[in-house]
Amino acid sequence: MPVSDPSPGFPLLPTAPAPSTPLGPFEDSAVAWTTWVTLIGFVGLTALALVVAGPAARRAGAAALTATTVRLARAAVVLGALAVPAVLTDLAHGASQSGGYDYGAAWNGLYDGSNDGRLSGLEVTLILAGAALVAPLTVRRTAAGPARRWLLAAGLGAGAVALGTTKFPDKAPDDWGRTVFETAMWMLHLIGGSVWLGGLAGLALIALPGAVAPAARGAFWPPALRRFSAAAMSCVAAIALSGLFLYWEHVDGPGQLVSTMYGRVLGVKILVFGALLLLGAFNQFWLHPRLEGLRAAGDLRPLRTVLVREFPAVVAVETLLGAAVLFVAPFLHGSARNQAYQARLAEHAGGAAALGDLPKLPAKEVSTSTWVWGTAETLAVLAVMAAGYWLSGVLARRRTATAVPLAEEDLVEA
Template sequence: MNLIHMAASAGYTTPPSWRVLTKTGYFVGLSGVIGSTVTYAASVRPALREPTRHGGDVNVIRRRTASYLAWSGVVLLIAGYFQLAARLARAGKGMPFGDALSPARIWDFLRAPAGKEAWIAQGTIYLVQNLVLLVASATLITLFLPRARRHLNAIALTALPMGLAVTLIAAVPATAPKDAEKVLDLVFDQVHIISGVVWIGGLAFLAGLAASRRRLGESAGMLWAEIWRYFSFVALVCVGSVLTSGLWLSWKHVGSITQLWTTTYGLFVLIKILLVLGMVVAGAVNQFWLTPRIVQARRDDDASSLLHLTLRHFPKVVWGEVALGIAVLAVVPFLSGSARSEAGSPPAVSSGSVFAVGALLVLTLAASLWGTAKASDALARRTVPTPV
């Protein structure tokens, strides 16, 4: 508590509860839409398209997918409105959040003229963003209708780019960036957000689908083995992107290792890092322990063990990752300001040596992820006992 008090006295401002709830809810909504549509397109749909799939199992997963996507549209629509009200409450001199919920006030905010140096009004950017959000949500909500569910592929693949556009449009600066470093900040921030919500949202989506195991047949284990295999690649890309962008953002806002525990901002960064590492460890358990056993069960044509592994053991670990991921989203609203400013450190200044060190770290990370995939494949080729 002393460390937090000292750091807070140096300039950290704790966000109000409505800010924490609205921002967390907004990222939950983004995770639901972006994570589920990307994961459906990259992992579930390819597995369902195999001609040998049992029609009953495919229909169960398609129905559950449609329901999940429809509800994710509802969540994003509600969360988006509260997030827009929160933006209004923080704009200019600010106003009580309760007043900012007024549709009339929000409409005035969206129509406000551009500033002197702005190339576009900030309200216009938010207006376009929320129109796209509305269309994306409405598209997914149509999946509540039985007739629309016949077009699940088209609806999911239509909502996917719109979901991505929701966060990308909001990142468009109203004034031109001052230098290339500001552009890099925007790019890495969006890479961090998108890869994070795909990772967390994809895990939650698959864990939700796996809950339908009681309605699936004995052959569903083969189907789910393919789904988990496809998603392993998606998760690996997300991990690499989150860590790479996180390196840049951490360097920009944290001036030294000690600032992780001597500033409030740094403490929340440290909590977030530990939570993300927990997700990585949980993913490694699946990659190094369960995946090889799934491969062996497929090789042995052991349908019972395959079903048990893919729909019982694997989802248990995934639910742990989802819990950690939600905790990460709950920490994000507290990352306001900078540990550098709290500690009185100079702002980060890029240079050739900084980029060289960053490139070396990224190459090292890429090599470690490549080694992880290869090690998992090697373990899968070995004979391992299958848990019962």
């Protein structure tokens, strides 16, 4: 998107080193990280069970469907239950006047009549309701029954809205159009990250022994990975597009990625996200086509080797990188635009003023060129994602077509 710098002129006063923007207390970010991990993990695991693992497990048999559903549901319920004290701890830390934790004030603040109280109350209520809806699926009989899909869908809906309350506006906006668009971008960012990162953690759980029987792995994993690839690429597109909008809104050019604290933290987040993309490309263009070829050849031994050694290791690294992204995100305070603007004001004022006491820039104005650039970026991201998914499918079909079936004695030996 086009870059603009609407900063007004500065008075010609003696200069001094501008104060640096604080990174923020580590404790605050650690508490926020716990909240994000539990909320995003619940949504991601539930979405994986509903959209990816369930349809793939049906092909592998009823036992695989039951086992994968129970494992993912148990992990989702644990995260949903942990999200409640995590959210309350975050609220208690913010409510404390001494920097500690005032749980009484946090609890009394839920549904206290203010918009903040309503949103906080909905966050706690809905994530608890989502965990309660998924809880019956931790029992094998219910996980194999017809209610499985409806319980997962209802739990996912409750968890997604609970996650969204963290970014819903807490007062009536002056510009409804812009606020609705910003909220939609945040929802794309959060839901996309949840399905992708939470799904990676879920795949790592399913890859552990006991979820899918060895005889069913060949029927389960290729379609499961193909489905997850489609979901993950859609999530990457959503994250990229919403991230570009947030970058345009908070950063005035690449120079602020190194000159402001917000930009440096965002730069670290972008680097970690880039590493995640590289690992995802490795899965998409090498590991998944290889699994398709092994399955077509009936090669159970190498397939098991790939699943046990290579695939879980890559997914575990991706999950850790995803957790790192969530850990870095709470350090993003304010915006690079305001930090650069206030630093220049403080510098020209002799460095005497604190950054928090200085004025802030108004929000960027949306122009025709903004929509043109935004539309072009959207089309480009969608084209790249679609081309990548198509190319990985071509590679998988080529490996399947060139696979040489094993002899019967080789299968018996495997």
